[in-house]
Amino acid sequence: xxxxxxxxxxxxFAIGLLFATHFRMIDGYIQIVVMTIGINIxxxxxxxxxxxxxxxxxxxxxxxxxxxxxxxxxxxVICFGxxxxxPLLPAASVVVVFPLILLIGGAVAAxxxxxxSIPSFKTRDDYLAIISIAVNxxxxxxxxxxxxxxxxxxxxxxxxxVWAMVDLFDGPWMLFWVINFxxxxxxxxxxxxxxxxxxGVNAICQDEVAAEIMSVNTNKIKIINFMVxxxxxGCAGGLYAHIVGYVNPQxxxxxxxxxxxxxxxxxxxxxxxxxIISAIIFTGLLEVLRSQAIVDGLLSPxxxxxxxxxPSAGVIKWVMIPLMLVIVMQFRPEGIMGNRELGDVFxxxxxxxxxx
Amino acid sequence: xxxxxxxxxxxxPVLEVRGLTQRFGGLTAVNDFNVKLMPGELSGLIGPNGxxxxxxxxxxxxxxxxxxxxxxVDGKPTAALKPHRVTALGVARTFQNIRLWNDMTVLxxxxxxxxxxxxxxxxxxxxxSKHYRTREEQVxxxxxxxxxxxxxxxxxxxxxxxxxxxxxxxxEIARALSSHPKxxxxxxxxxxLNSADAKDLIxxxxxxxxxxDVTIWMIEHHMDVMMxxxxxxxxIDFGETIAEGSAEHVxxxxxxxxxxxxxxxI
Numbered sequence: 001x002x003x004x005x006x007x008x009x010x011x012x013f014a015i016g017l018l019f020a021t022h023f024r025m026i027d028g029y030i031q032i033v034v035m036t037i038g039i040n041i042x043x044x045x046x047x048x049x050x051x052x053x054x055x056x057x058x059x060x061x062x063x064x065x066x067x068x069x070x071x072x073x074x075x076x077v078i079c080f081g082x083x084x085x086x087p088l089l090p091a092a093s094v095v096v097v098f099p100l101i102l103l104i105g106g107a108v109a110a111x112x113x114x115x116x117s118i119p120s121f122k123t124r125d126d127y128l129a130i131i132s133i134a135v136n137x138x139x140x141x142x143x144x145x146x147x148x149x150x151x152x153x154x155x156x157x158x159x160x161x162v163w164a165m166v167d168l169f170d171g172p173w174m175l176f177w178v179i180n181f182x183x184x185x186x187x188x189x190x191x192x193x194x195x196x197x198x199x200g201v202n203a204i205c206q207d208e209v210a211a212e213i214m215s216v217n218t219n220k221i222k223i224i225n226f227m228v229x230x231x232x233x234g235c236a237g238g239l240y241a242h243i244v245g246y247v248n249p250q251x252x253x254x255x256x257x258x259x260x261x262x263x264x265x266x267x268x269x270x271x272x273x274x275x276i277i278s279a280i281i282f283t284g285l286l287e288v289l290r291s292q293a294i295v296d297g298l299l300s301p302x303x304x305x306x307x308x309x310x311p312s313a314g315v316i317k318w319v320m321i322p323l324m325l326v327i328v329m330q331f332r333p334e335g336i337m338g339n340r341e342l343g344d345v346f347x348x349x350x351x352x353x354x355x356x
Numbered sequence: 357x358x359x360x361x362x363x364x365x366x367x368x369p370v371l372e373v374r375g376l377t378q379r380f381g382g383l384t385a386v387n388d389f390n391v392k393l394m395p396g397e398l399s400g401l402i403g404p405n406g407x408x409x410x411x412x413x414x415x416x417x418x419x420x421x422x423x424x425x426x427x428x429v430d431g432k433p434t435a436a437l438k439p440h441r442v443t444a445l446g447v448a449r450t451f452q453n454i455r456l457w458n459d460m461t462v463l464x465x466x467x468x469x470x471x472x473x474x475x476x477x478x479x480x481x482x483x484x485s486k487h488y489r490t491r492e493e494q495v496x497x498x499x500x501x502x503x504x505x506x507x508x509x510x511x512x513x514x515x516x517x518x519x520x521x522x523x524x525x526x527x528e529i530a531r532a533l534s535s536h537p538k539x540x541x542x543x544x545x546x547x548x549l550n551s552a553d554a555k556d557l558i559x560x561x562x563x564x565x566x567x568x569d570v571t572i573w574m575i576e577h578h579m580d581v582m583m584x585x586x587x588x589x590x591x592i593d594f595g596e597t598i599a600e601g602s603a604e605h606v607x608x609x610x611x612x613x614x615x616x617x618x619x620x621x622i
Contacts (some may be wrong), residue, residue: 194479215472
């Protein structure tokens with residue numbers, strides 16, 4: 001029973017959160033922050049699968065989020081929206097169809113990951129990083145030039161699906177889906193990398209030649225690993241699109257990919273719990289630094305010396321966060337958790353949950 | 357138990373190489389190399405530095421595709437097969453410089469080497485089906501047994517990088533054996549070992565040869581190791597086969613002496 005303590009606490013926390021939201025104990029802003037944390041956890045853990053566990057270096061992860069966001073948005077508008085004519089499906093089916101739509105978005109994103117995984121057979125490191133940036137730009141530019149999804153003006157109408165759910169039952173639906181998909185993501189990744197099959201990924205990271213010689217089908221494992229990572233990022237994109245209700249190709253540009261990279265390197269390469277912790281810390285920091293009062297307080301020694309300078313929080317945020325990464329890399333280059341999981345750092349936790 | 361009991365037909369050689377030639381640009385690394393290894397044989401490949409010994413091993417294990425010639429493992433051609441497919445046919449090897457997965461536990465090192473025979477895929481791993489659990493249990497059990505017979509069990513949860521050099525060599529051989537090979541290629545297993553460790557290694561290789569039903573082919577520079585272990589030795593120099601036969605025959609062969617020690621008239 002003790003082994004399941006963590007799972008029970010997790011479910012209790014999720015239900016508590018949903019109830020608190022439903023009975024308006026949590027305001028909309030906190031809700032958005034919680035949902036962003038969920039999406040960032042999905043992004044960082046899935047990127048960690050490629051950059052941490054497999055040791056490849058890709059920095060175009062937002063491209064897959066973009067594919068997932070657009071595919072699931074379009075499907076959702078076709079099924080329940082009015083933008084492309086009458087809704088295809090009855091509004092009552094939305095609760096069943098919506099997760100399927102997200103999964104299809106993820107599946108298409110997974111297929112699009114072949115654009116990176118096939119070149120990765122022959123190249124590594126810097127070259128693969130360049131290819132991944134190229135793929136990020138390719139996908140954004142392709143969507144910007146598709147008029148039927150609004151091109152660079154963006155695409156909207158997904159909120160119809162969310163409203164259809166609210167019409168059925170007035171509750172925090174998006175929070176519900178975000179919690180479910182976040183848990184699903186971590187569950188899939190943990191099971192994958194802790195199986196002997198998935199440990200082939202680690203073997204590729206540590207010595208690809210030895211892995212191939214010792215009977216690991218490296219090309220297949222690479223494809224699968226990229227597909228899982230991209231597919232989960234695609235699901236994250238679909239959720240993001242339905243939370244915001246509007247997608248624009250430029251919201252998935254290199255800056256978004258960099259955010260995911262920062263979270264992975266902050267948390268520690270190859271550490272699943274590190275990726276989760278850093279996603280929470282990173283999103284929290286982004287929100288804290290949004291406040292002008294806090295930024296003014298932090299910078300008061302400097303503004304005292306230069307009274308003419310009026311830093312704006314929106315700009316300073318992007319000075320502070322990269323600076324934090326520089327500092328972390330200087331003093332703890334392996335990231336918060338290093339290559340370890342929570343259970344390795346605090347062995348007592350192992351009693352309540354198997355982290356590996 | 358790890359010991360394989362399958363009866364191989366005496367007629368098919370475990371490894372047959374015909375007219376193997378490998379050119380890198382203008383350089384002919386291996387030229388018209390032929391070998392036939394029968395089941396249960398323990399033979400050697402020697403030659404001065406740069407003679408092409410490791411190239412032969414790289415060709416046999418599928419790491420290079422030969423320019424000319426054919427390789428048959430247990431009667432099956434390995435042309436155009438990726439290295440992991442060749443391993444699945446029954447060829448395992450170790451490396452001159454140890455190539456263990458240093459940040460995975462010793463037990464995981466052994467387990468992952470059985471990757472091709474896991475028999476389950478991604479979805480089984482995710483849903484943890486019954487098939488997955490039984491296979492995973494078998495793999496773990498076999499790995500532990502193998503560590504046990506190699507006397508490495510106390511290191512099971514250690515990282516290989518923290519083990520002494522000689523133990524790493526031993527672990528690499530154990531990892532190669534965990535994929536149930538018919539042919540084991542050892543690339544300079546005694547490199548970097550002192551004479552006491554080398555003696556242990558001789559005992560280890562002889563013990564492997566007796567315990568596991570496996571054909572061993574090894575490259576080695578320590579002549580005493582080769583003389584003691586191998587029934588058949590092949591000598592190559594600049595890619596050409598210059599001598600072959602029993603250890604005694606090879607040792608006194610004039611071509612071998614001149615290859616190793618130089619001609620008198622230089």
